[in-house]
Each structure stands twice: as C-alpha cells, then as structure tokens.
Amino acid sequence: MSPDELLARVLYRDAMVLIIDKPAGLAVHAGARDGSHHLMDLLEPLRFGLPRNPELAHRLDRDTSGCLVLGRHRKALARLGEIFAGSEAQKTYWAVVVGKPPAESGIIDKRLKKLERRHGWRMVVDDKGQDAVTEYRVLGGNGRLSWIEAKPRTGRTHQIRVHLAAIGCPIVGDSTYGRGTADLVSPHLHLHARSITLPYNPKKSPITAQAPVPAHMIDALIQCGWHNQD
Template structure:
C-alpha cells in the first residue's frame, strides 16, 4: 500500500476522527507471525497533526469497510467510550450460505473464546459474554443470502460466530464456515458498510458508508443489489 492509496480511502475526516475504508486482506495491527498491517502506514493520515491517528476499534483482517481512528488522545478516549457503551451504530453486509427461513430476526447467543490445537475460535456457550446481533434479509439467489447485520454488542468474530450458529455461515469463512471457501475463492464476504457515532452532543452523529469491494460485487448483484 502507498500513501496515496490510503488517503483515497478516507471516507470522513474532522479534527477528532477519521473513518476510512479498510481493504480486505490487510491486518489493522501487527500479528504474531508478522506481515503487512495498517499501522505501518498511518503516518500518511496525519493531515497536519504531529502524531499518527490510532485505531478506535478493530476489524478482522479479511473484513473490509468502515474503520474508525482517533486523531488525538482525547478523541481516542471519547471514541473508545462510545464503542464500549454500545453507542456506535454499525451496519455490516454479509453473504451467507443458504436461504434463511425468516426475513429478519435477532441472534442472541452468548459467546466464549475457546483454544483449540489448531487455533482459537468463539463458540456459543451459556457461560460466555452476552452477544446480540440484529439481522435482516436483503436478498437471495437461492444458494446464498445477503444479510444486513447490526451487532448490538462488540464481541470478537461476533457476526461470523452468530451466523454460523444460526446455520448460515459466512461465505469464505475458514474458521466458522469450513467448506464455503470455494464459493468465493477463499475470500470472506463480510463488509462494514456503514457506521454512525454520536461524537458531538449538540450535533448529528458523524457517519460514513463504505463502497462495496470488488470481491463482493457479483455475489450482491446475484442477490438483487443494484449498483
């Protein structure tokens, strides 16, 4: 990634916050095995500030779309509080396997992190953390369904684990939807489409909508999306 690419992905900017369109396949921070990550390039998003912006939350490596950054310490604390209190309104688009029986609903499954010999994953467990996701069917081609998912809590892998628990794993999900990778060339079809944050009490929420990534376009069109 070059600085010009990163700047072109900025969806919203003010004195306190940035919202950018994170590309799929890019980690937001350094992983245990190293490799390229977003924090390597954040100096390109200073826009006159003395320090780099910092992550206000995280997206999985393979998830694309709206990612929020704070431009200074006070803003980071304010943004962090909004996410911690569940006041960030997040909307994701997900392509899942199969046709859902209902057209909308709530996935209310507590989640707990489990360590396995081949790695960790989030599993539904009564002793886990409360986790809630609202969902709505936006389209279907008979084989795959296009869902709008709104997580009301912010658990790791929440949408991925919830959809799998509902019986409709995300296409391309190597952890929760094994065997679905061939449907999308091993690309996870999950996109952070829109976000709203009530950052300023006397003003409307700041917001941004991320464009649909190329690797999801054909699947969405097949399910009825019109560009």
C-alpha cells in the first residue's frame, strides 16, 4: 500500500486518535506464518508531524476489513486501552453468512476457549472458557444468505466468527469456522468492522467513524437487500 493509499483510508483524525479503514488481507502486526508486510510497517505517513508512528489500540484479523483505531502517543494509547478494556467502545460489524439465524435478532452468550493444536489453534465454544457475548440483528437476506449486524459486548479473539458459526450461520469465506462457504459463495471473508464509537473524553461528544463497504462484499450484500448507498 502506497502512502497516498493509506492516507486516503483515514476516517478520523485528531490530536490523540486516528481511525483508519483497514483493507482485508493486511495483517495489523507481524505474525509467525510468514514474513509478509503488515500494517505496522506502513504507518510513518500517519505521523502528521509527531516524532513517532501511531500504534494499535486494538486489533482486527488479517482478513477483516474496516474501522481500526490507533493512538498517536502514549497518553492516547493509555486512554484507549481503558476504553477497550472496559468494553466502552461500541463496535458494529457487518457480516454475510450462509443460512439464517433462528431469530431476527438476539444475543449469543457462549463462552470461548483457545484450542491449541499441533498445526495451529482455533477458538471453540467451551463452558470453561471466557465470557463472550454478541448481540446480532438480521438486516436482510435472500433465503440462502443473510446480512447480519453484529455488536460484540466482549472482545474475544474471533468472537463474531465463532458465535455466528455456533448458531448455524458461518460467515462467507471463513475457512476456519465456515468450511465450504468459500467454495459456495466467495473465497474472501465477509466480515467488516462497519463503525465504531469511542467515549474518549466524557466532556465531549464520542468519537465516531464509519468505514465504507469493501468491494469484495458488495455483490453479496446487494443480494441480501443492501442498496449500495454508503
């Protein structure tokens, strides 16, 4: 990604906080899988006059697109850490899933645990795991696919992906928790961090940002009733 392309993805900027529209397929930090580029290699253009690059306030999976929050310096990162640790950030995701949930809206309250394996790991539903709660609402569908709005109340790894799969609605393109959906519809994960609201300063209005729908999700969303009016 060029500096100009990264700058074009800035959704919000002030003296403390940046929110960018992370593209799907870009890891936010270095991983063990390979030596490919990640977001932390690209942040110098986002200094905007400060001596250090901004840093991640939270994370998104490599294949999830949308709103990603960065702190511009240590004071900002400390405050953002409080917000995310206290579940004060209001995060809204859009997903396209195979199937239809058992109700038009509801709450998925299933504990999650990390399962280590010889060739990797995955999250699983387990009564001995950590609390994990996701609120969801069906926004549209075509009988085969459903367009879901998901609001995680907790911030567990892969939470939305595991929770939707657990109610029989795996996310399109999820090769880990939705085997077969890539062959059925698309090889790309259809999970997008659509918007975020941060109560950064109690004396001011919350910070808000909304990320445009990524190109790889447009066709499926239109099939589910979205009118392509971002």
